[in-house]
Amino acid sequence: xxxxxxxxxxxxxxxxxxxxxxxxxxxxxxxxxxxxxxxxxxxxxxxxxxxxxxxxxxxxxxxxxxxxxxxxxxxxxxxxxxxxxxxxxxxxxxxxxxxxxxxxxxxxxxxxxxxxxxxxxxxxxxxxxxxxxxxxxxxxxxxxxxxxxxxxxxxxxxxxxxxxxxxxxxxxxxxxxxxxx
Amino acid sequence: xxxxxxxxxxxxxxxxxxxxxxxxxxxxxxxxxxxxxxxxxxxxxxxxxxxxxxxxxxxxxxxxxxxxxxxxxxxxxxxxxxxxxxxxxxxxxxxxxxxxxxxxxxxxxxxxxxxxxxxxxxxxxxxxxxxxxxxxxxxxxxxxxxxxxxxxxxxxxxxxxxxxxxxxxxxxxxxxxxxxxxxxxxxxxxxxxxxxxxxxxxxxxxxxxxxxxxxxxxxxxxxxxxxxxxxxxxxxxxxxxxxxxxxxxxxxx
Amino acid sequence: xxxxxxxxxxxxxxxxxxxxxxxxxxxxxxxxxxxxxxxxxxxxxxxxxxxxxxxxxxxxxxxxxxxxxxxxxxxxxxxxxxxxxxxxxxxxxxxxxxxxxxxxxxxxxxxxxxxxxxxxxxxxxxxxxxxxxxxxxxxxxxxxxxxxxxxxxxxxxxxxxxxxxxxxxxxxxxxxxxxxxxxxxxxxxxxxxxxxxxxxxxxxxxxxxxxxxxxxxxxxxxxxxxxxxxxxxxxxxxxxxxxxxxxxxxxxxxxxxxxxxxxxxxxxxxxxxxxxxxxxxxxxxxxxxxxxxxxxxxxxxxxxxxxxxxxxxxxxxxxxxxxxxxxxxxxxxxxxxxxxxxxxxxxxxxxxxxxxxxxxx
Numbered sequence: 098x099x100x101x102x103x104x105x106x107x108x109x110x111x112x113x114x115x116x117x118x119x120x121x122x123x124x125x126x127x128x129x130x131x132x133x134x135x136x137x138x139x140x141x142x143x144x145x146x147x148x149x150x151x152x153x154x155x156x157x158x159x160x161x162x163x164x165x166x167x168x169x170x171x172x173x174x175x176x177x178x179x180x181x182x183x184x185x186x187x188x189x190x191x192x193x194x195x196x197x198x199x200x201x202x203x204x205x206x207x208x209x210x211x212x213x214x215x216x217x218x219x220x221x222x223x224x225x226x227x228x229x230x231x232x233x234x235x236x237x238x239x240x241x242x243x244x245x246x247x248x249x250x251x252x253x254x255x256x257x258x259x260x261x262x263x264x265x266x267x268x269x270x271x272x273x274x275x276x277x278x
Numbered sequence: 279x280x281x282x283x284x285x286x287x288x289x290x291x292x293x294x295x296x297x298x299x300x301x302x303x304x305x306x307x308x309x310x311x312x313x314x315x316x317x318x319x320x321x322x323x324x325x326x327x328x329x330x331x332x333x334x335x336x337x338x339x340x341x342x343x344x345x346x347x348x349x350x351x352x353x354x355x356x357x358x359x360x361x362x363x364x365x366x367x368x369x370x371x372x373x374x375x376x377x378x379x380x381x382x383x384x385x386x387x388x389x390x391x392x393x394x395x396x397x398x399x400x401x402x403x404x405x406x407x408x409x410x411x412x413x414x415x416x417x418x419x420x421x422x423x424x425x426x427x428x429x430x431x432x433x434x435x436x437x438x439x440x441x442x443x444x445x446x447x448x449x450x451x452x453x454x455x456x457x458x459x460x461x462x463x464x465x466x467x468x469x470x471x472x473x474x475x476x477x478x479x480x481x482x483x484x485x486x487x488x489x490x491x492x493x494x495x496x497x498x499x500x501x502x503x504x505x506x507x508x509x510x511x512x513x514x515x516x517x518x519x520x521x522x523x524x525x526x527x528x529x530x531x
Numbered sequence: 532x533x534x535x536x537x538x539x540x541x542x543x544x545x546x547x548x549x550x551x552x553x554x555x556x557x558x559x560x561x562x563x564x565x566x567x568x569x570x571x572x573x574x575x576x577x578x579x580x581x582x583x584x585x586x587x588x589x590x591x592x593x594x595x596x597x598x599x600x601x602x603x604x605x606x607x608x609x610x611x612x613x614x615x616x617x618x619x620x621x622x623x624x625x626x627x628x629x630x631x632x633x634x635x636x637x638x639x640x641x642x643x644x645x646x647x648x649x650x651x652x653x654x655x656x657x658x659x660x661x662x663x664x665x666x667x668x669x670x671x672x673x674x675x676x677x678x679x680x681x682x683x684x685x686x687x688x689x690x691x692x693x694x695x696x697x698x699x700x701x702x703x704x705x706x707x708x709x710x711x712x713x714x715x716x717x718x719x720x721x722x723x724x725x726x727x728x729x730x731x732x733x734x735x736x737x738x739x740x741x742x743x744x745x746x747x748x749x750x751x752x753x754x755x756x757x758x759x760x761x762x763x764x765x766x767x768x769x770x771x772x773x774x775x776x777x778x779x780x781x782x783x784x785x786x787x788x789x790x791x792x793x794x795x796x797x798x799x800x801x802x803x804x805x806x807x808x809x810x811x812x813x814x815x816x817x818x819x820x821x822x823x824x825x826x827x828x829x830x831x832x833x834x835x836x837x838x839x840x841x842x843x844x845x846x847x848x849x850x851x852x853x854x855x856x857x858x859x860x861x862x863x864x865x866x867x868x869x870x871x872x873x874x875x876x877x878x879x880x881x882x883x884x885x886x887x888x889x890x891x892x
Contacts, residue, residue, distance in 0.1 A: 361592070
């Protein structure tokens with residue numbers, strides 16, 4: 098197993114923390130993992146992205162130019178990373194604010210309206226967990242138990258009471274993701 | 279009376295501190311450094327803290343202070359003595375740590391290190407020799423050079439329009455919360471030497487109690503740099519330096 | 532008990548490893564992309580557990596001089612910064628080398644010159660291995676390529692620094708500092724006791740007992756002949772380090788016709804490039820210098836002299852700095868080419884393979 102993932106969106110959408118939870122989940126299953134963020138002022142209000150690699154083997158480059166999966170949360174990131182998905186790979190995007198949807202036909206394109214759903218659920222902070230749920234539906238590379246353990250590891254203890262809410266959001270994401278092509 | 283009679287212990291009226299070793303000093307005759315070194319040696323001996331003192335020498339005439347004083351010493355880069363002393367004191371809080379710095383070292387190149395060490399209230403003693411000139415490098419302008427005073431780099435006298443004003447840094451240090459004891463002394467006559475020694479002792483005693491930084495400025499002469507005899511220098515200092523840098527305690531809490 | 536596998540950033544790993552390896556003091560000033568080192572230390576509050584001192588200084592200049600003071604007392608002390616801040620520290624590093632004090636300096640490099648960029652770079656290679664400050668001196672330079680090595684090299688740097696009474700540097704970059712990977716932290720080691728310091732560093736200023744002469748920490752000798760002797764002693768020490776402390780990693784070199792030479796995060800990119808090239812039938816290998824000074828000159832010499840190797844490609848995130856040391860080692864026997872990206876851009880594995888083809892195939 099080897100999965101090379103880019104998650105990209107606005108700073109503040111939980112891009113980096115989603116990547117972190119994924120990485121921790123991989124760690125729980127004994128995989129090699131790497132988590133390489135874009136860093137610096139661009140995190141604040143600008144675009145943010147993180148490359149997450151889960152692998153059974155030693156990970157070579159933590160920085161990549163093509164990905165098995167791109168999880169895209171805004172138009173700028175879609176413009177930047179649509180072409181970086183490997184042929185046959187997956188592109189997942191949140192439909193909110195997307196004016197020019199993806200056009201590639203040699204990849205699997207999925208849409209998840211997590212932003213709308215999180216507003217509907219009155220749980221804006223669950224947004225990234227809904228997206229993560231969608232991803233895990235189409236690429237079940239880690240088990241739900243590992244994700245819960247990953248959440249426990251990556252969240253400070255004072256936030257552990259939020260874990261059931263996050264688990265629910267992941268399940269919602271699994272339900273609402275839809276294939277577009 | 280023979281020499282043998284003269285050197286009998288009961289006839290002893292003065293001896294130099296054993297902390298001050300026998301290395302001949304490189305200081306010019308009339309220089310204030312030798313006197314201040316002697317006072318430090320006496321204070322260390324009287325407090326019986328030779329094993330617990332770590333000195334930090336500057337860049338300037340006193341760069342070789344460690345050659346004369348018999349305890350552990352570190353030689354700092356120019357101006358960095360308060361940072362070096364911070365590193366020592368933070369890691370060896372049970373020791374007495376002091377810096378010995380000239381005006382260029384403390385008030386020009388090391389201004390930031392001086393102010394921040396004082397502002398953090400490092401429990402160190404800063405001994406500041408202010409003679410208004412760079413002695414070691416050959417008599418150039420110092421931050422504390424008086425207006426109109428001639429030096430190698432202001433040969434027509436310090437012009438405030440070009441060089442700015444004499445920096446009274448000790449007055450600035452008084453305002454910092456971290457300083458506990460700030461005083462200005464001199465060593466040009468017996469009375470002033472006694473007072474300066476008391477001030478140095480107070481600084482060392484303070485540092486044991488952990489209540490902040492002690493700054494002891496010694497307004498000093500540099501007869502070579504000033505191009506005067508030692509006696510003329512002392513008079514010139516009283517007439518010109520003291521009005522700009524008045525002697526006395528500035529802060530004692 | 533075996534240590535737990537943790538997931539953390541390279542910067543965080545350095546902080547935790549420092550506490551665990553018995554570091555006595557850290558002095559630093561914030562700068563991206565390495566501020567997590569001091570942030571992690573301040574969060575951990577090691578002064579409450581191991582007694583390690585952590586202090587935010589007023590500048591990088593002050594921080595390195597605090598290191599000088601602490602190191603002069605025989606303590607295990609360190610500082611960290613990123614490129615512009617390490618430039619400021621060069622004065623202190625020269626004095627530390629001149630006074631032969633052991634310490635650890637971490638440089639998590641960013642792009643320059645000047646204020647440059649906060650993005651990763653390896654453009655401080657020359658500064659780290661050729662001197663940086665004034666005078667003839669050398670700093671032992673270790674280049675980690677993983678978060679695990681950030682942790683491991685913290686303790687190793689201190690060991691080497693004390694073994695040779697010489698400053699040691701971890702030369703990382705924004706990728707290694709900011710990336711999270713698995714790491715097993717080193718076990719806790721007690722800080723040095725007073726008597727251990729007196730035994731290990733009898734030259735240190737820990738307070739003069741009646742039984743010995745004063746110890747003086749200085750780099751000053753006004754007499755030229757004394758200063759020459761001092762320098763000759765340094766040089767003898769540097770030759771000893773070059774003889775004993777070269778570290779490197781070889782990947783797929785046995786049958787290689789072409790060799791990449793890369794350190795730190797570039798070496799990670801090159802590992803992937805080796806995989807890609809081998810898929811295409813190109814016999815490519817990778818030499819990863821772990822110590823940049825001392826440089827693995829003899830190793831590169833031996834490959835250059837073998838009949839198999841047709842060329843070397845130095846891959847660096849700079850305009851070609853380490854390549855000079857590769858060329859000195861190869862000494863004209865085969866061709867040595869350069870590929871790199873500048874200004875904070877990390878080369879991709881594909882670019883490396885394309886560059887190799889363009890230069891050699």
